[in-house]
Amino acid sequence: MLLLDKDDCPFCWKVRIAAAELGLALEIVAASSEEGKAGVARHSPQGTAPVLVDGDLGIWESAVIVEYLDDRGGGRLVGGDAETRARARLLQVFSDRVVGEGLREVVFEKRSKPQDQWDLERIARGEKTWRGHLGWLEAALGEAEFFLGDFSVAECALYPRFALAGKFGVGVDERHPKLRSWFGRLHDRPSITASRPKG
Ligand SMILES: N[C@@H](CCC(=O)N[C@@H](CS)C(=O)NCC(=O)O)C(=O)O
Structure with a gap:
């Protein structure tokens, strides 16, 4: 999974914490790089980072990214009931x-x-x-x-x-x-x- 990321953005940091907490490896790509800009333009209707890219899926809202990672990583972060x-x-x-x-x-x-x-x-x-x-x-x-x-x-x-x-x-x-x-x-x-x- 690839994270199109802005280092000092609190929404991006939230996603990085969640991935680290769940033990999921993310390839971090700066949203300001050529690859990052192309990815953000392709996946984010708002033109914002973070964007998580997993195969054909591009998730452009940090709250949805965190829940997706939690679903992939064992469901410890959002709770059970x-x-x-x-x-x-x-x-x-x-x-x-x-x-x-x-x-x-x-x-x-x-x-x-x-x-x-x-x-x-x-x-x-x-x-x-x-x-x-x-x-x-x-x-x-x-x-x-x-x-x-x-x-x-x-x-x-x-x-x-x-x-x-x-x-x-x-x-x-x-x-x-x-x-x-x-x-x-x-x-x-x-x-x-x-x-x-x-x-
Ligand atoms: N609701 C979005 C907000 C993301 C957001 O506002 N990201 C800012 C950086 S902190 C952004 O990319 N702004 C556009 C820009 O800097 O060009 C989310 O939670 O993912």
């Missing part, structure tokens, strides 16, 4: 669609301009939204070690968001102690270190 699977999917949707929205305000603003041109109001707005989402996640985690009891798709999706937040100065801090411990526990997990962005 209907309730756990629903919770797993909701956490992934929350990470992909909801958390991404707030963080994007901070990341895009800081990444796209020199510091003296940052729109501080936009950054503050994004940070406020992100911190609100942290409150929701802190309650969802509760006293558990992982969101669904064991390491799951929730960690695959959320860890890259937290790492990105830290890189752009809005990491999880003592206001959310349970999440902070959760993030710290995952730092040296082999699937995460092996798939960490190089840049």
